Amino acid sequence: MSHYVDESAPAFTLLTDLASRQLGASVVSANDELFAQRENLINPWAPSFDQADFGHKGKVYDGWETRRRRQPGNDWAIVRLGTPGVIRGVVVDTAWFRGNYPPFISIEALASDAYLSAEELATAKWSTLVAKSTSVGDSKNYFQVSDQRWWSHVRLSIYPDGGVARLRVHGEVVADPRFLSGTVDLIAAENGGRLVRTSDAFYSSPAQVIMPGRAQNMGDGWENARRREDGNDFAVFALGHRGTIRHLEVDTQYFVGNAPGWARVSAADVSDGDLDSAVWTDVLAKRAVLPDTRQRFLAEQSMEATHVRLDVYPDGGLSRFRLWGEVSDDARAAAADCWRAHSS
Numbered sequence: 001m002s003h004y005v006d007e008s009a010p011a012f013t014l015l016t017d018l019a020s021r022q023l024g025a026s027v028v029s030a031n032d033e034l035f036a037q038r039e040n041l042i043n044p045w046a047p048s049f050d051q052a053d054f055g056h057k058g059k060v061y062d063g064w065e066t067r068r069r070r071q072p073g074n075d076w077a078i079v080r081l082g083t084p085g086v087i088r089g090v091v092v093d094t095a096w097f098r099g100n101y102p103p104f105i106s107i108e109a110l111a112s113d114a115y116l117s118a119e120e121l122a123t124a125k126w127s128t129l130v131a132k133s134t135s136v137g138d139s140k141n142y143f144q145v146s147d148q149r150w151w152s153h154v155r156l157s158i159y160p161d162g163g164v165a166r167l168r169v170h171g172e173v174v175a176d177p178r179f180l181s182g183t184v185d186l187i188a189a190e191n192g193g194r195l196v197r198t199s200d201a202f203y204s205s206p207a208q209v210i211m212p213g214r215a216q217n218m219g220d221g222w223e224n225a226r227r228r229e230d231g232n233d234f235a236v237f238a239l240g241h242r243g244t245i246r247h248l249e250v251d252t253q254y255f256v257g258n259a260p261g262w263a264r265v266s267a268a269d270v271s272d273g274d275l276d277s278a279v280w281t282d283v284l285a286k287r288a289v290l291p292d293t294r295q296r297f298l299a300e301q302s303m304e305a306t307h308v309r310l311d312v313y314p315d316g317g318l319s320r321f322r323l324w325g326e327v328s329d330d331a332r333a334a335a336a337d338c339w340r341a342h343s344s
């Protein structure tokens with residue numbers, strides 16, 4: 001599940017993929033999927049292709065593919081996002097679809113805090129985020145979005161038919177404030193936590209360690225390269241909302257021969273936005289950690305924080321990182337304002 005970083009891609013691709021299966025998204029419905037199943041659209045890994053792989057219905061593709069259309073109209077698929085969010089850009093990846101990609105696509109969205117059925121979605125009111133636009137085959141097609149509202153579902157339309165390997169919907173999580181009460185994971189992507197800096201994401205990105213649930217394998221965590229120079233690897237995360245950390249989880253499961261020897265977690269209140277002058281305070285002083293073990297620690301400091309820095313020594317990977325605590329009252333009020341202000 002490697003989270004490769006493409007330096008030439010637009011900046012919005014560094015934001016959370018709200019449509020990823022890793023975040024809990026699903027492909028609710030599609031009008032056709034004869035050649036290849038719609039669920040492939042949201043696989044977190046890069047699309048693959050096997051020249052020799054044919055099934056009963058034709059060439060096997062790692063994507064969503066409809067039949068050749070013989071009637072007027074167009075094909076579509078609907079994705080329920082893993083969490084609601086403001087969408088900053090969309091990637092329609094037609095990897096491996098060369099003679100069967102859709103020449104045009106469009107993206108619409110809707111916002112609902114209900115669990116809408118496929119039937120309800122079919123008759124719902126959709127807003128256009130990307131008007132009908134050209135797409136090319138075997139490529140990542142990037143579309144910037146400037147709308148400021150939050151959305152819960154997107155509809156990808158393809159004209160007239162064809163195949164799309166992946167749909168990535170990048171943006172900022174807008175957490176439902178009703179679920180920010182009590183003890184929550186302040187760094188969880190589903191609560192708005194996000195990676196802002198890292199020393200090295202050679203094999204896979206630290207953005208994965210804040211995804212929901214347990215890691216499925218080593219590829220579902222953060223793995224840097226073997227460090228051959230001085231220093232140590234690190235990742236800096238913004239918490240979804242300012243809060244007080246009470247206990248932490250440093251989970252090295254699946255990292256058997258490549259777990260860090262030691263880890264340290266420090267926190268800062270960067271409410272002024274100046275990360276470069278942040279003053280970091282240890283919430284977990286540097287300590288030895290075990291391989292392949294979910295380790296829980298009490299926070300050594302009670303302080304309000306907006307950002308957290310995870311240092312690993314000298315290098316090494318983690319599968320999950322959790323920071324349990326309470327969102328501060330003013331941050332929860334701000335989240336409620338954001339939920340209301342951005343709703344459509």
Ligand SMILES: NC(=O)NC(NC(N)=O)C(=O)[O-]
Nearest residue numbers: 035057058059060061065100
């Ligand atoms: N070689 C193909 O990909 N052909 C067809 N698609 C599949 N999946 O077989 C088609 O017509 O698009």
